[in-house]
Amino acid sequence: MPVHNPEIAETFNKYADLLEIDGANQFRVRAYRTAGRTILDLSQNLYDMVKEGKDLSELPGIGKDLANKIIEMVRTGRLSQMEELKKTVPIELLDMMDIADLGPKRIARLHQELGISTIKELEASAREKKIRELPGYGEKIEQAILDDITRKGKARGSKERLKLSAVESATESLLSYLRKIKGVKKVTAAGSYRRRMETVGDVDILVTHTGDSDVMERFVKYEDVDRIIAKGETKSTVVLRFGLQVDLRAVSGESYGAALHYFTGSKAHNIAIRQMGVKKNLKINEYGVFKGKKRIAGKTEEEVYEQVGLPYIEPELREQRGEIEAAREGRLPRLIEIRKIRGDLHSHTNNTEGRNSIEEMAEAAQKKGYEYLAITDHSKRLSMTHGLDEKRLEEQIEEIDRLNRKLKDFTLLKGIEVDILEDGSLDLNNSVLKKLDLLVCSVHHKFNLSQKKQTERIIRAIESSPVFTILGHPTGRIIGEREPYDVNMEQLMKVARDRNCALELNAQPERLDLNDIYCKMAKDMGVMIVISTDAHSTAGLDLMRFGIYQARRGWLESNNVLNSRNGKELQELLKK
């Protein structure tokens, strides 16, 4: 079984943690983490790259040494150096890294002085009040450790990242609460929330205010606050009732842009920008851009970028995935905006598992200003959704034709979300499929085929489809619940490009499939993307914004997105 990129990245990260506890050089530790990051951002499989003999040391942050370690992991599935280190630094110590206030230094001390290796032993020592005896420790840290162990015992995985959609409403309510406080001027959510990442670990909020406002006081007294982790003049941290951590930072108007840039991240992007600053003899922090002691910029983000010779970079691009080089060379993308979307190409009705009728869906889409909506109910294999067989699909086609004669300036497209069976054939006969405008072809079962079989299965479906084809949620992943199935995406995209098949970016917040990295890959390879809501009700059509966020993170411009075309252009493309 080939090793996957995330496993290699994970091994590097674990090794970095162990090294840190072992007291290794911090820059060596950082090198492993940087490499882990690079690997996670890779669109290509390291396994394939090694097989093809590609030079891994050309990847950023990966030199000769780490390249060889990757090759070892691909070939043997393990890292011998890791096994060595584990002999002196027990791997169980890493579990303690999740405990609040415990980091590598304190864990090393607990291990050396008290012989603690597991969370169980840690808890016992804390209860026996042994930890407070150690130099640098005290009662409060001991208690904080105990509290955190108890809390985590109750709610395992409470530190998990939450889906963007899940934090959106809580964050927006908090923002409007803060905006109403007297003396508060600007309030902005920064961090991964502003970069529109599919999941958010915590929310960073930035405020500017007149010096005499009591914004920090009011923040920690917000009704949804469960506990306060820190409270200071310029920075406070709380945890809200459903587990979301929120940081609030207060800065002066002079520093607003620098702070916004700083707290928006990503960390990797910020580091790269600050390094560019260092080369120009500038110090960049959250208060501004400084030449010696003199602040020369910081009021807006544009000013900060200008100082390092770059144009403004959109938050969604700030991931250190080539955006700085693109900015320098004047080839930043003009990211797609939601107002460019002219229709939705994946929706369900109450003929299968949807809630609303075709007519209601059409009305809702029209109300959004769309020119078209594709009705794509499930096919018969998905019996639990009461999927359509050939006869019922024929009836639906007739119903849509009838409705289209009534509709003005709006077209219902006839489609189906047809199951791709295990052998790559489609779930319905071609005789009825060819009467449709388009197919959304999706995999809904047999997720665990080998990469080769899964890829061949999907390619066969694309090649045998009698009309325009969209590959629905192309990796099948459900965020936090189901891993993507194993496909050779490069091969798939090549076929899609050559056969004029589009790949879907499914806007359901738990799917967002394709992910950002694959969106960029599709763009680079010239594959058309469709952003679809997969709506199961009229309200579901509103999920489009999540698809747009992901598309922007994937560098997509409106000309990369099929449903930014108007009705006429689309109809012509579908006929090809």
Next chain:
DNA sequence: GCCGTTTTCGGCCCGACTGTTTTCAGTCG
């Protein structure tokens, strides 16, 4: 361990808050 628009050796991003201290280490982002 990586990397080079001052460099193949000597650098490697920056600051707030807390707890334990009496000037700072550790954690966190």
